[in-house]
Amino acid sequence: MPALDAGIAGVSRSEIVAASRIIQGRARVTPLLESGTLNARTGGRVLIKPECLQRTGSFKFRGAYNRLAAIPAEDRAGGVVAWSSGNHAQGVACAARLFGMPATIVMPNDAARIKVAGVRHFGAEIVFYDRQTEGREARGTEVLGERGGTFVHPYDDPFVVAGQGTAGLEAAHQMRARDVIPDIALVPCGGGGLVSGVTIGLRSEFPDIDVRSVEPAVHDDMARSLADGRRVAADEGVATICDSLLPPQVGDIAFEVGTKCLGPGLVVSDAEVLEAIAFSLLRLKLVVEPGGAAAMAAALAGRIELRDKTALLVLSGGNADPAMLARALAETGEAAVGRT
Amino acid sequence: MPALDAGIAGVSRSEIVAASRIIQGRARVTPLLESGTLNARTGGRVLIKPECLQRTGSFKFRGAYNRLAAIPAEDRAGGVVAWSSGNHAQGVACAARLFGMPATIVMPNDAARIKVAGVRHFGAEIVFYDRQTEGREARGTEVLGERGGTFVHPYDDPFVVAGQGTAGLEAAHQMRARDVIPDIALVPCGGGGLVSGVTIGLRSEFPDIDVRSVEPAVHDDMARSLADGRRVAADEGVATICDSLLPPQVGDIAFEVGTKCLGPGLVVSDAEVLEAIAFSLLRLKLVVEPGGAAAMAAALAGRIELRDKTALLVLSGGNADPAMLARALAETGEAAVGRT
Numbered sequence: 001m002p003a004l005d006a007g008i009a010g011v012s013r014s015e016i017v018a019a020s021r022i023i024q025g026r027a028r029v030t031p032l033l034e035s036g037t038l039n040a041r042t043g044g045r046v047l048i049k050p051e052c053l054q055r056t057g058s059f060k061f062r063g064a065y066n067r068l069a070a071i072p073a074e075d076r077a078g079g080v081v082a083w084s085s086g087n088h089a090q091g092v093a094c095a096a097r098l099f100g101m102p103a104t105i106v107m108p109n110d111a112a113r114i115k116v117a118g119v120r121h122f123g124a125e126i127v128f129y130d131r132q133t134e135g136r137e138a139r140g141t142e143v144l145g146e147r148g149g150t151f152v153h154p155y156d157d158p159f160v161v162a163g164q165g166t167a168g169l170e171a172a173h174q175m176r177a178r179d180v181i182p183d184i185a186l187v188p189c190g191g192g193g194l195v196s197g198v199t200i201g202l203r204s205e206f207p208d209i210d211v212r213s214v215e216p217a218v219h220d221d222m223a224r225s226l227a228d229g230r231r232v233a234a235d236e237g238v239a240t241i242c243d244s245l246l247p248p249q250v251g252d253i254a255f256e257v258g259t260k261c262l263g264p265g266l267v268v269s270d271a272e273v274l275e276a277i278a279f280s281l282l283r284l285k286l287v288v289e290p291g292g293a294a295a296m297a298a299a300l301a302g303r304i305e306l307r308d309k310t311a312l313l314v315l316s317g318g319n320a321d322p323a324m325l326a327r328a329l330a331e332t333g334e335a336a337v338g339r340t
Numbered sequence: 341m342p343a344l345d346a347g348i349a350g351v352s353r354s355e356i357v358a359a360s361r362i363i364q365g366r367a368r369v370t371p372l373l374e375s376g377t378l379n380a381r382t383g384g385r386v387l388i389k390p391e392c393l394q395r396t397g398s399f400k401f402r403g404a405y406n407r408l409a410a411i412p413a414e415d416r417a418g419g420v421v422a423w424s425s426g427n428h429a430q431g432v433a434c435a436a437r438l439f440g441m442p443a444t445i446v447m448p449n450d451a452a453r454i455k456v457a458g459v460r461h462f463g464a465e466i467v468f469y470d471r472q473t474e475g476r477e478a479r480g481t482e483v484l485g486e487r488g489g490t491f492v493h494p495y496d497d498p499f500v501v502a503g504q505g506t507a508g509l510e511a512a513h514q515m516r517a518r519d520v521i522p523d524i525a526l527v528p529c530g531g532g533g534l535v536s537g538v539t540i541g542l543r544s545e546f547p548d549i550d551v552r553s554v555e556p557a558v559h560d561d562m563a564r565s566l567a568d569g570r571r572v573a574a575d576e577g578v579a580t581i582c583d584s585l586l587p588p589q590v591g592d593i594a595f596e597v598g599t600k601c602l603g604p605g606l607v608v609s610d611a612e613v614l615e616a617i618a619f620s621l622l623r624l625k626l627v628v629e630p631g632g633a634a635a636m637a638a639a640l641a642g643r644i645e646l647r648d649k650t651a652l653l654v655l656s657g658g659n660a661d662p663a664m665l666a667r668a669l670a671e672t673g674e675a676a677v678g679r680t
Binding site: 028031033034036037050052053055057113114117121278281282284285286287288318321322325326329330333334336337 | 368371373374376377390392393395397453454457461618621622624625626627628658661662665666669670673674676677
């Protein structure tokens, strides 16, 4: 493994420790949960980090708050601009309100309603765009040009990655407190901010841990980039329920961390994700959104062998619309009840 | 307030501390959660104790394990018999498996399917009865006579009450750690094992806390018993979705603790419970069953003023069938999304 104390792409344990101090008292310390049923299903010991219980309903608040905290006082009045399918949007909107900064968020017009409502709740202005006809970065850059202010990248920013990494370092400390040494960690991957930050955080405590990214099978750019050793873009216009895992490609930071530290990428189907959502609802009593359930889906579908292993599984978000939860319950809920 | 160090009905702080030691490592330490949205809705500060995240999906495991631990070694082979709508059933079945004891559970034939599946999962034998034509205690006593073994009462037993009380003492310690002094606590009430144990646990740390029982409006025997100063039975054959809160009347222990320590009882409607289930799913990202959502329903419906107060709210269980969750989402989910 690389000398992580030197850091990768500008993020090391010390940036994550600093971020932990900055978000303390603002972000929540999410618990580390365990399920006898999940252990039995996988044949291993699975520890769950439910970031769906994080402020704003996803891990994104960690990185957004850490990034906004780094904005110089004289620039705060200028506000922030961000683009996001909804979780980074809520993280930025919530952090901006805490710092008393105006926020403008560029979101797709088909974003989950619960995410749109959350962003509005935090008082941010929303500019919608059409995913079918406009690129979000193009539209976002346009809005940034008009409004000015500080741009908060959803994943390819050292402060954002360090903030997301606090979820990994926090989980590492919680595992240490239980005398648990994890063999492997499964982390949902979109732009890669979470998986890269969590990898650096976990590796700084457990140098030998095998960390894997989990993506929708139809949007597997991290898996293919890791396999090819060069960053490839995701296929465009694919259909998947994992709305929070669809950036055009993984970030520079995530690709660098990935090539140096991640094992082969894992992928899951929408059907596997729906089963994971129903399993989380009925067994764990947790609400997880499609993208947030990707790692759970990989574990339940046996996309990787967890027998006799100790695994950390990140449930990255819980902002699912009622219709999506109802669909998961209708399609796989009854089977999940009977299955023990 | 009464001298609780002397205990009430045989349960004092020391029995709860002893129970905490006995269940340690078996039961889970559930987190203490907080929601900005819930604080805004109530105008107070609400701390949530999510026992839906407890082993077996409800607080019942605490009392069941503590009770079974008290069974003399020579009586263990004889096994245990219990009657329950499903949460005590799962708590007893899980604890019995851990102690290597056979368990027979008498359950209504219309029990939630997820509860029946859970009891089977833990390897207990189930004897069904018809709630419309048979009394559960009559049928249970019959089964106990046939099978023999140790009877585990669902609530009116000092070991069970002390076990449930660990949820209150645990929450008290978690609040102390945050320098929080609660003004009030809202606790779902069926037979009263949870509310009486939690009251003794909380009062031993916070002598002035105002603890309230919350029941279905159509099955308000604790509220009426407290108002009349004498124990009255619940109306029979009433219809409510709160399947876990329907014992014929509160226990002797709960009535004694209630008359000495509880404020006037609160009641909620099924519509208010459904809204609380949807709110918990969409805002807290937690799955709560109807009975388990009673205290949340009282808070959301304004059944008691929480403005400028610090309140502890117990979500007592999360064993809801898919159809019940789908119903809550269909009836009030969309409104819950828009409402911020």
